[in-house]
Amino acid sequence: MPLVTCPACQARTPSAAIRCVQCGALPPVCADCHGSGTCPTCSDPTIPAVTDFRGLRVCDRCDGKNICPTCGGRKRQWPAGK
Numbered sequence: 001m002p003l004v005t006c007p008a009c010q011a012r013t014p015s016a017a018i019r020c021v022q023c024g025a026l027p028p029v030c031a032d033c034h035g036s037g038t039c040p041t042c043s044d045p046t047i048p049a050v051t052d053f054r055g056l057r058v059c060d061r062c063d064g065k066n067i068c069p070t071c072g073g074r075k076r077q078w079p080a081g082k
Contacts, residue, residue: 004078015078030077032070042066 003012008025019026029035033043039062041047050058057064067073 027076030071033068
């Protein structure tokens, strides 16, 4: 299992952990969606919504699911391991 460094205590913790196994800190808020869990491209009001012939949203980042591709909708993401 890959390990990441906790930004709070600098200890190594599994990347699949919900909290740091050493200090209990939560991972930082996702830098891509800023903690909303939704796709930044779909949520941007300045970008017009593009739909296909069935009326479903077309998005090249999330495939129309409106879930953040970086954090998977979890709203928090451990920084990349070193």
